[in-house]
Amino acid sequence: MNKNKEQLLNxxxxxxxxxxxxxxxxxxxxxxxxxxxxxxxxxxxYSAFQKxxxxxxxxxxxxxxxxxxxxxxxxxxxxxYYDIALKSMADLDPNANEDQENELxxxxxxxxxxxxxxxxxxxxxxxxxxxxxxxTASDDLDQVFKGNYPRDLPEDQRRVSDxxxxxxxxxxxxxxxxxxxxxxxxxxxDSREAELAGIASSFMGSIFSILVCLMIAFPVxxxxxxxxxxxxxxxxxxxxxxxxxxxxxxVPSIVFGLLGLGVLLAxxxxxxxxxxxxxxxxxxxxxxxxxxxxxxxxKAVPPSIREAALxxxxxxxxxxxxxxxxxxxxxxxSGTIIGLAQALGETAPLILIGMVAFVNTIPGSPMDPxxxxxxxxxxxAESAERGFVEKVSACIMVLLGFLIIMNxxxxxxxxxxxxxxx
Amino acid sequence: xxxxxxxxxxxxxxxxxxxxxxxxxxxQSTKKRLTALPxxxxxxxxxxxxxxxxxIFSLWAIxxxxxxxxxxxxxxxxxxxxxxxxxxxxxxxKALSRGQFTGEITPxxxxxxxxxLSLRSIAQSSKVVIVLSAIIASVAYAYxxxxxxxxxxxxxxxxxxxxLFTASLAAILTTVGIVFSLIFQTIDFFKVxxxxxxxxxTHWYPAKAFVRDSSEALDPTMYSDTFGAVPIFAGTFFxxxxxxxxxxxxxxxxxxxxxxxxxxxxxxxxxxxxxILAGIPTVVYGFFAALTVGPFLKELGTSMGLEVSAExxxxxxxxxxxxxxxxxxxxxDDVITSVPQSLRDGSYAIGATKSETIKxxxxxxxxxxxxxxxxxxxxxxxxxxxxVVMASGLAANLTLNPLESTSTITAQIVVILIxxxxxxxxxxxxxxxxxxxxxxxxxxxxxxxxxxVKKYREKYx
Numbered sequence: 001m002n003k004n005k006e007q008l009l010n011x012x013x014x015x016x017x018x019x020x021x022x023x024x025x026x027x028x029x030x031x032x033x034x035x036x037x038x039x040x041x042x043x044x045x046y047s048a049f050q051k052x053x054x055x056x057x058x059x060x061x062x063x064x065x066x067x068x069x070x071x072x073x074x075x076x077x078x079x080x081y082y083d084i085a086l087k088s089m090a091d092l093d094p095n096a097n098e099d100q101e102n103e104l105x106x107x108x109x110x111x112x113x114x115x116x117x118x119x120x121x122x123x124x125x126x127x128x129x130x131x132x133x134x135x136t137a138s139d140d141l142d143q144v145f146k147g148n149y150p151r152d153l154p155e156d157q158r159r160v161s162d163x164x165x166x167x168x169x170x171x172x173x174x175x176x177x178x179x180x181x182x183x184x185x186x187x188x189x190d191s192r193e194a195e196l197a198g199i200a201s202s203f204m205g206s207i208f209s210i211l212v213c214l215m216i217a218f219p220v221x222x223x224x225x226x227x228x229x230x231x232x233x234x235x236x237x238x239x240x241x242x243x244x245x246x247x248x249x250x251v252p253s254i255v256f257g258l259l260g261l262g263v264l265l266a267x268x269x270x271x272x273x274x275x276x277x278x279x280x281x282x283x284x285x286x287x288x289x290x291x292x293x294x295x296x297x298x299k300a301v302p303p304s305i306r307e308a309a310l311x312x313x314x315x316x317x318x319x320x321x322x323x324x325x326x327x328x329x330x331x332x333x334s335g336t337i338i339g340l341a342q343a344l345g346e347t348a349p350l351i352l353i354g355m356v357a358f359v360n361t362i363p364g365s366p367m368d369p370x371x372x373x374x375x376x377x378x379x380x381a382e383s384a385e386r387g388f389v390e391k392v393s394a395c396i397m398v399l400l401g402f403l404i405i406m407n408x409x410x411x412x413x414x415x416x417x418x419x420x421x422x
Numbered sequence: 423x424x425x426x427x428x429x430x431x432x433x434x435x436x437x438x439x440x441x442x443x444x445x446x447x448x449x450q451s452t453k454k455r456l457t458a459l460p461x462x463x464x465x466x467x468x469x470x471x472x473x474x475x476x477x478i479f480s481l482w483a484i485x486x487x488x489x490x491x492x493x494x495x496x497x498x499x500x501x502x503x504x505x506x507x508x509x510x511x512x513x514x515x516k517a518l519s520r521g522q523f524t525g526e527i528t529p530x531x532x533x534x535x536x537x538x539l540s541l542r543s544i545a546q547s548s549k550v551v552i553v554l555s556a557i558i559a560s561v562a563y564a565y566x567x568x569x570x571x572x573x574x575x576x577x578x579x580x581x582x583x584x585x586l587f588t589a590s591l592a593a594i595l596t597t598v599g600i601v602f603s604l605i606f607q608t609i610d611f612f613k614v615x616x617x618x619x620x621x622x623x624t625h626w627y628p629a630k631a632f633v634r635d636s637s638e639a640l641d642p643t644m645y646s647d648t649f650g651a652v653p654i655f656a657g658t659f660f661x662x663x664x665x666x667x668x669x670x671x672x673x674x675x676x677x678x679x680x681x682x683x684x685x686x687x688x689x690x691x692x693x694x695x696x697x698i699l700a701g702i703p704t705v706v707y708g709f710f711a712a713l714t715v716g717p718f719l720k721e722l723g724t725s726m727g728l729e730v731s732a733e734x735x736x737x738x739x740x741x742x743x744x745x746x747x748x749x750x751x752x753x754x755d756d757v758i759t760s761v762p763q764s765l766r767d768g769s770y771a772i773g774a775t776k777s778e779t780i781k782x783x784x785x786x787x788x789x790x791x792x793x794x795x796x797x798x799x800x801x802x803x804x805x806x807x808x809x810v811v812m813a814s815g816l817a818a819n820l821t822l823n824p825l826e827s828t829s830t831i832t833a834q835i836v837v838i839l840i841x842x843x844x845x846x847x848x849x850x851x852x853x854x855x856x857x858x859x860x861x862x863x864x865x866x867x868x869x870x871x872x873x874x875v876k877k878y879r880e881k882y883x
Contacts, residue, residue: 012775019777023679026672030696030751033744040714041706223589231586243869244593250798250868251861252805254832255600257839258857262603266845284596291593317579345703348807348832352839374705374808381709381812389713396706403701 041400045393051182051195052137052145054108054171058088058116059130067127076121085113088133092167103164109136109195134178139194139387141168145177149386159386185394189360190371190379194387197380199395201362205275205355205370206344212279212366213343217286218336222325224287225294225332230320249288256285257349265353273354273369281349286339293335297328302421330417334410341406345399347374373399427550431475431557435468438561442467445568458575466574469581470564474556482549490541494534604861607845607854614848615649620855623650626818626829628838628849649852651859653818657828661739661810662803664824668743669799673750674792680751681758682780693752700748708812711741716813723825731815736824738814742806746799753798757791757875758784760882791878797871801864807832831860 062071064087065079089108090101112135119133120126140159143149145168155162171177188198232238260281264270270277301324309319350356355375363370371379377395380388439461446460456463494515495508503511515534518527519542568574612620625647676696680689716737723730730736761784769779785792815827816837829837838853 012778016775016777019780020679020683023675023683026675027679027684027692027696029672030676030699030744030747031692033747034695034699037702037710040710220589220592223586224592227583227586227590231583232590238590241590241593243872244597246872247865247868248593248596250801250864250872251600252801252807252832252864254805254807254835255604255857255861255864258835258854259596259600259603261839262607262854263599266603284599287592287596315575315579317582341701345701345705347703347705348811348836351836356840374703377705377709378808378812381705381712392709396709399703400706403703407701 041393041396044390045397047146047148048185048390048394049182050146050179051184052142053134053178053180054137054141055132055176055178056088056092056108056135057130058084058119058133060084060120060126060128061087062127065127071124071127073124076124079117081113081117081120085116088116092171100163103161104167107138107141107164107168109138109193111136111193111196132176136184136195137177139385142195143386143390144168145172145179146390148390185391189362190358190376191360192358194383194385194391197388197391199373199376199398201359202371202373202376202395203398204363205278205359205375206372208275208363208366208370209278209282209350209372210340210344212276213282213286214336214340216280217283217290217339220283221287221290221336222294222332225291225298226320226325228291229295229298230324231316245288245291249292253285253346254348254352256281257352259284260349260353271367271369273357273359274367275355275363275370275372276366277353278350278355278372279366281353282343282346285346285349286336286343289339289342290332290336293339294328294332297331297335297418298324300331300421301327327419330413330419334414337406337410337413341403341410344372344406345374345403347372347378350375351378373402427553431471431553434557434561435471438467438471438565439464441561441565442568442574445565449569457571457573462574462578463568465578466568467561467564469578470560471557474560475553478549478553478556482545486545486549490538490545493541494537497534497537600861604854604858607851608858610846611848611851611855615852620649620651622652623647624652624820625650626653626834628834628852649848651856653820654829654831654834654856655859656820656822657735657814657818658804658830658832660822660824660828661735661742661814661830662800664735664739665742665746665803665806666796666800668740669746669750669803670796672743673747673799674754676747677751677754678758678780681755682776682784693755696751697748699744700752702745704745704806704808705812707741707745708808708810711737711809711813715741719825728825730825731827733813733815733827734825735814735821735828738810739824741813742803742809745806745809746802749802750795750799753795753875754788754792757788757795757878760791760879761787762882788878790874790881794871794875794878797867797874801867801871804830804867805832805860805864807836811836831856835860 061084064083065081067075067079071079086101086105089104089112090096092104093100096104115135116133119131137145140149141164144151144160144165149158149160151158151165160168168177184196185198186203187200188196189201191197228238228241232241260277264277264280265272270280305323305327306319309323310316314322350372355369355371356379357369357371358379359369359371361368373395377392377399380392380395441464443460443464446456446463450456450460491512494512498508498511511531511534515531515538518531518535519538627648676692680693684692712733716732716734719734719737720730720732765783765787766779769783774782810830810833814833815829816833817827818829818834819826821828835853835856838849844850
């Protein structure tokens with residue numbers, strides 16, 4: 001009998017331990033996913049911040065450029081750089097036949113002509129002389145140099161030919177290949193060529209959308225929260241508004257995209273693909289988030305503050321505007337930033353209103369077509385070229401960086417400025 | 423132009439505020455008692471400046487285009503043009519006047535473009551004149567009216583109250599806007615495709631419904647067997663089911679552990695770390711699922727002799743499940759912590775272990791709240807877009823094999839609407855009909871979930 005009891009007790013304790021272990025392993029799993037996730041993004045993305053350059057001697061032959069003696073600045077602008085650019089690439093291998101010359105040309109980006117031109121514009125005295133110029137390597141060679149591209153595949157299965165690899169290896173042994181910090185990733189707009197593609201256009205698009213979103217959502221949401229928390233009579237109608245707000249907070253984001261498409265574009269004829277429409281759509285989405293946060297922080301202001309103001313003869317409006325609202329601002333602001341961070345990561349509604357269009361210019365205002373960072377991630381992730389994979393991860397790193405900064409900022413505002421009552 | 427006018431009106435508003443306050447001070451200096459603080463007199467005048475400006479601006483925005491259009495098209499009336507042709511003419515001359523027209527320029531269009539420009543400039547200048555005179559008149563009237571015993575605080579506060587009330591209508595307006603944008607396209611869609619075929623049809627090939635000209639668009643035989651949404655609905659719920667299979671055990675167990683077992687230190691670090699998972703944008707999960715999990719599962723399957731699609735439902739659903747873990751864990755954590763301590767104490771007092779207490783006392787007590795949080799998770803899973811678009815297939819297969827690819831409502835909406843859309847095309851309308859069903863399903867889930875959670879909170883508060 002006693003033994004039986006002990007067995008039972010042991011069994012129960014074992015069950016207890018097992019249960020505890022389940023809980024611990026659940027947390028462990030969740031954290032493991034997070035780690036794998038971040039590791040994967042960083043390990044594929046960090047190399048995008050480096051860019052491979054080929055150092056090629058270029059002879060600035062005035063005849064080939066069709067320049068006269070003592071050319072003016074305009075002449076230099078209009079000169080023909082294609083021939084010297086081509087020649088300097090072809091000169092890498094003096095014995096190259098025509099096909100091989102073509103392959104040599106494809107070892108650098110199609111931007112090489114422009115890069116040579118900029119070199120000369122910076123220093124017009126170079127005419128007739130030879131100088132080593134940094135040229136952007138093609139994305140395939142870039143990937144080879146970074147070790148992301150298998151070299152042992154059969155030649156017909158890879159995009160770099162044996163010949164290109166041979167010349168490239170020669171350049172590497174001569175120290176004519178260099179890897180530098182990839183500034184153009186931050187200053188270039190999107191491009192079909194992975195080695196030239198940058199995030200500047202989508203970054204500006206994101207900034208404009210978020211600004212439009214902030215300018216619409218914040219005032220409306222704060223005013224609505226003040227009304228609902230401080231002035232609204234308790235009746236069916238305000239209940240209905242509440243139900244609406246809570247529901248909107250859980251409506252799938254793509255439905256807001258349909259709203260933007262069906263109302264903003266089809267009825268109001270706002271310009272397609274622009275951060276303006278994107279921002280308005282996002283503002284409708286963030287509205288409930290901010291309202292809920294603002295209401296919570298208004299509710300947290302103790303009634304004694306209101307009572308004191310009312311007792312001094314302030315009207316209800318004065319009490320609210322002079323005392324309750326300022327005291328609730330830290331909470332409201334941190335809620336707003338969190339809402340904006342959500343909006344910054346949103347993709348689906350922006351795709352529906354056409355912000356996936358290929359934009360190779362940097363937008364100067366919310367009325368210009370643009371993409372946004374998450375949409376850029378989607379666009380690049382869908383392209384087949386290998387060079388885009390690391391770009392996607394790098395773009396994700398930039399986006400995550402912004403989200404982390406915004407969330408930290410929200411935390412700081414909350415902890416630094418919020419008054420602790422009680 | 424409008425911006426300059428707007429700035430000017432704002433300046434006028436500030437000026438009237440200044441004058442109102444000044445008048446109040448003058449009254450005060452004559453030793454009369456004011457009925458409100460001086461700045462209220464200022465606000466009062468500023469409001470009298472803002473209201474007429476706002477009314478006239480919005481009237482103009484509503485009526486100006488229609489009137490200009492009527493005036494231009496009056497030239498062409500009685501010439502036997504159809505309505506559509508007239509609209510086209512109008513749009514052409516508008517584009518020409520902005521210098522954006524690229525087609526063939528006829529003298530007709532040129533003339534109306536010129537007329538359009540002149541009408542627009544007349545409209546603009548009359549707007550400026552009317553707005554400014556209305557503002558000056560109303561401010562002058564109000565300025566005259568204020569005296570020592572006039573009430574200014576009450577109207578100002580009433581006005582503010584009205585503004586606050588209007589802002590709170592934004593949520594309702596958004597809901598109305600959603601329903602409005604979905605319903606018309608959906609109704610048009612069901613005029614062409616019978617509701618029965620949509621709800622019970624098992625073939626979904628929207629690409630087949632490619633419309634070349636409008637005469638084909640109304641031929642219903644063309645659409646038979648193209649818009650049967652059963653595979654889409656099945657795929658949606660199937661992927662959501664896979665996601666919940668991952669999210670419920672992990673989310674619930676970590677919620678329980680955090681609420682009941684974890685020390686404050688563990689809780690302090692683990693909870694925000696898990697919540698990071700909720701803050702990662704979905705497009706990032708999509709990339710992860712498509713690039714890492716999909717190929718990994720495929721390789722794993724091949725090594726075990728299974729045929730796995732690179733875009734399997736399992737990859738999309740699994741990653742979606744990871745995304746939902748924090749929703750379930752933090753909501754169930756909240757729910758469990760709000761179970762009163764007395765219930766736990768009672769259970770410990772009769773000798774129950776901690777896990778027995780959790781399983782037999784706390785879990786049943788917290789069940790409604792947990793169910794609510796799971797329902798919210800399901801609604802998230804159904805509405806999730808980017809993971810499915812990037813990691814799951816785009817062809818709608820009717821299958822229950824998690825290793826094959828399926829498609830969902832959200833993925834189909836994106837596939838149909840990406841790029842240029844022609845409104846009035848059944849394919850576009852189909853996307854809106856899918857959006858409508860998505861909205862209705864998530865709406866029901868949300869309402870039930872929110873009600874359950876709210877009831878539960880009230881019970882223990």
